Amino acid sequence: MIFKKKSYERRVSLKQDVVDSISSYCKIKHPNESILILKGKSKKGNITIDGLVIPPFSHTGPTFAGFPHSFLPFDMSYVGIVHSHPSGSAEPSLTDLHNFFGLVSIIVQHPYGDDDIFAWDSKGNSIPLEII
Numbered sequence: 165m166i167f168k169k170k171s172y173e174r175r176v177s178l179k180q181d182v183v184d185s186i187s188s189y190c191k192i193k194h195p196n197e198s199i200l201i202l203k204g205k206s207k208k209g210n211i212t213i214d215g216l217v218i219p220p221f222s223h224t225g226p227t228f229a230g231f232p233h234s235f236l237p238f239d240m241s242y243v244g245i246v247h248s249h250p251s252g253s254a255e256p257s258l259t260d261l262h263n264f265f266g267l268v269s270i271i272v273q274h275p276y277g278d279d280d281i282f283a284w285d286s287k288g289n290s291i292p293l294e295i296i
């Protein structure tokens with residue numbers, strides 16, 4: 165008998181209006197980084213993002229965006245964070261991986277278009293992302 169391990173391919177689905185909101189928020193904050201909390205739900209590895217929350221007490225600069233996680237209310241609908249990389253590379257930095265929050269980390273690179281959005285897991289592996 166072949167023992168098959170059940171594993172789910174992870175995938176991230178982003179609503180188009182959420183993408184538009186992220187994009188315009190990043191443009192307003194540019195050249196500083198911006199950071200937002202992703203709201204949505206996760207089912208069998210599929211993460212659907214349908215809302216955004218501006219984190220409390222966020223502090224941002226040209227190379228760093230963060231907020232104290234301890235101030236976050238416990239909310240199961242918070243599936244991760246999105247932040248921008250004004251420098252133009254969507255690769256997660258070591259700091260990003262150390263500050264990983266939730267299930268997915270989305271990074272938007274300059275100039276913040278639909279093709280500039282990338283999703284990563286806590287190990288820095290890319291997760292397929294689709295705009296719905």
Ligand SMILES: [Zn+2]
Nearest residue numbers: 249256257260
């Ligand atoms: Zn970063």
